[in-house]
Amino acid sequence: MNQQPPGHDESDGVGDLYRQASALDSSRPSESVRKAVLAHAARLAEERASPRASRTGARWRVLWRPAVFGTLAAAALAGLMIAPRFLAPSAPAPTTVVALKAVPGRASAPATTSADASVATAESASVVAPTVTRAQAPPPIAPAPSPAEFRRAAEEGDLPALQKLLKVPVDIDSRDTLGRTALMLATLRGHAEAVDILLDGGADPNVADNRGTTPLQAAKAANAVAIVASLERKGAK
Amino acid sequence: MTDAGESDEALIGRYARGDAAAFTLLYRRHEMRVWRYLERNVGNHATADELLQEVWFAVARDAPRYQSSARFGSWLFTIAHNRMIDSIRASRPQTSLESLGYEAAPVLAQLTSEATPLAAVLTRDQAGALKSALGQLPREQREAFLLQAEGELSVEEISDITRSSFETTKSRLRYARTKLRELLSEYK
Numbered sequence: 221m222n223q224q225p226p227g228h229d230e231s232d233g234v235g236d237l238y239r240q241a242s243a244l245d246s247s248r249p250s251e252s253v254r255k256a257v258l259a260h261a262a263r264l265a266e267e268r269a270s271p272r273a274s275r276t277g278a279r280w281r282v283l284w285r286p287a288v289f290g291t292l293a294a295a296a297l298a299g300l301m302i303a304p305r306f307l308a309p310s311a312p313a314p315t316t317v318v319a320l321k322a323v324p325g326r327a328s329a330p331a332t333t334s335a336d337a338s339v340a341t342a343e344s345a346s347v348v349a350p351t352v353t354r355a356q357a358p359p360p361i362a363p364a365p366s367p368a369e370f371r372r373a374a375e376e377g378d379l380p381a382l383q384k385l386l387k388v389p390v391d392i393d394s395r396d397t398l399g400r401t402a403l404m405l406a407t408l409r410g411h412a413e414a415v416d417i418l419l420d421g422g423a424d425p426n427v428a429d430n431r432g433t434t435p436l437q438a439a440k441a442a443n444a445v446a447i448v449a450s451l452e453r454k455g456a457k
Numbered sequence: 458m459t460d461a462g463e464s465d466e467a468l469i470g471r472y473a474r475g476d477a478a479a480f481t482l483l484y485r486r487h488e489m490r491v492w493r494y495l496e497r498n499v500g501n502h503a504t505a506d507e508l509l510q511e512v513w514f515a516v517a518r519d520a521p522r523y524q525s526s527a528r529f530g531s532w533l534f535t536i537a538h539n540r541m542i543d544s545i546r547a548s549r550p551q552t553s554l555e556s557l558g559y560e561a562a563p564v565l566a567q568l569t570s571e572a573t574p575l576a577a578v579l580t581r582d583q584a585g586a587l588k589s590a591l592g593q594l595p596r597e598q599r600e601a602f603l604l605q606a607e608g609e610l611s612v613e614e615i616s617d618i619t620r621s622s623f624e625t626t627k628s629r630l631r632y633a634r635t636k637l638r639e640l641l642s643e644y645k
Contacts, residue, residue, distance in 0.1 A: 234634045237641045238606050241587035242493065247502065249492045253510045254484070261472070261480040261517040268521070269475025372503035396502045 246430065248397045250368060367394035374402035374418060377411030386421045393423060399430035407435040412446040425456035465529035473520040480520075484513060487530075491537050494607040497591050498541060498600055508544055512537045534608040535618050538600070590640035598633035601626055 370390050373381040386392070393401050403423040406414035415435075419425060428434045436456040439447040463479075465486070471479035491512060496505035515536050523532060591599050597619070604615045616626040 232634055232638055234638050234641070235606065238587065238637070241583045241641065245493075245584035245587065247493075247496055247584075249488065249509050250506050253506050254488070256510055257484060257513040257517070258477075258481055260514055261484070262477040264517050264520075265472060265475045265477035265480065267475075268473070368503040368506050372501065375501060375503065398502070400502075 246398060250397065252366075252368075367391055368396070370394065371396060371400075371402045371405055374411070374414050375405035375409055377406065377409060377414045379413055379417065382414055382417050386417070392418065392421055393427055395427070395429075399428070401427045401429075401435075403427070404429055404433075404435050404438065407439050407444070407447055407451075408442075410442060410444050410447070412444070412450065415447050415450050419450055419454045425451050425454045466525050469516075469520055469523050469529055470525065472517075473523065480517060483516075483529075487533060490607040491533065494534065494537055494603045495541060497588065497603055498596075499544075500588075500592065504544065508537070508540050511540050511544075515540065528614070530608055531610060531614045531618070534604055534610060534614075538604070538618050586641060590637050593640065594633055594636055597621075598629045598636070601629040602633040602637070605630060 367390070370382075370385050370392075371394065372378075373385055393403075395401055396405075400408070401423065403415060403418045403425065404427070406418060425435055434457065436448065436451045439451055463482075465483060468479040468483045472483065488509075492505060492509050495508045495512075496502060499505055499508070512533075516533065519536075523529070591603075594602065600619065601615050604610050604618060608614075610618070612623060612626050612630070615621075615630075616623050619626065621629075
């Protein structure tokens with residue numbers, strides 16, 4: 221199946237040059253990737269090695285399925301009931317009118333549920349609806365960004381992503397395998413605004429990469445005047 | 458080619474039957490080659506990390522479907538190639554591959570072109586020169602070269618993976634090698 225690759229029998233020396241230079245390249249994948257891959261592979265292997273466990277898992281999945289569909293159906297029903305209140309905010313929802321009519325003597329009878337209270341007036345209905353929605357759907361907890369994700373946003377000058385990621389706890393001075401921080405990567409790519417955001421976010425301007433190059437040295441080498449000024453304002457050396 | 462006297466194909470077969478140690482061997486054997494292929498194509502460490510993880514997750518998941526008639530290396534680099542292209546397309550769905558500048562390897566070319574003073578920082582050694590040289594190749598030539606250099610694939614295999622004709626692939630490899638020889642000649 222496999223033929224000898226053409227590069228291996230050509231005597232142009234390019235293959236040797238490539239391997240020689242590659243050996244000097246210190247770039248390496250992150251250790252976290254290796255751990256994640258091997259852990260994932262081990263989990264799959266375990267499932268394959270013990271089919272009984274897989275079957276148990278499958279049974280659980282079968283049992284969970286009705287629950288998932290039930291939850292989705294309930295959510296859809298709730299959506300159908302609540303949506304008209306948002307779609308026609310100036311007029312009471314049809315269900316509200318029906319409810320008002322369907323509560324005889326409500327002036328004398330104290331409201332016993334929050335639903336009763338919500339249909340007391342059209343105004344109160346429009347106020348209560350969003351509260352109910354929030355109560356049913358708690359805000360999702362944002363997962364902590366990986367340092368690699370953060371550095372990539374800096375390297376790409378993705379300002380919205382960078383600002384968003386800085387709102388959650390993140391190691392702002394995390395380094396890649398070449399020792400480059402997010403600030404260094406943003407500097408190397410000439411993203412002046414990203415540099416400012418990082419410096420304002422507390423990035424250390426003096427973290428050098430594995431070769432000892434600081435962001436300021438890189439910015440000066442690139443003649444990136446705005447970045448040099450920003451770095452110097454923050455005490456970069 | 459084998460660490461423990463066992464072929465890649467035998468190892469993936471063992472893993473498909475539930476032997477995690479076989480996967481670890483395979484991973485260690487090919488990790489750096491796949492990594493260099495990805496990192497030198499996309500020019501971004503973080504993206505290469507993500508892609509590397511995706512590639513090996515796919516290998517783990519699809520191991521039971523691996524066909525032993527195909528060479529493992531070819532299968533592995535097919536996954537890597539497809540993941541890389543998918544990632545680029547998914548990250549900017551409104552634009553074509555070419556309009557991303559992927560053709561011109563913006564990251565590497567930008568950081569290492571002679572017109573950029575940063576070259577002084579980034580190409581101070583041979584490894585930097587290599588990346589600089591690769592960055593100056595057109596995308597198709599660079600990828601063909603890396604599939605050959607890192608994947609140790611034949612012209613036929615590279616043609617299959619990149620969906621190009623045999624002659625086109627041969628031509629790309631020839632141009633890539635000529636250009637690299639020229640750019641790296643001072644390091645001989």
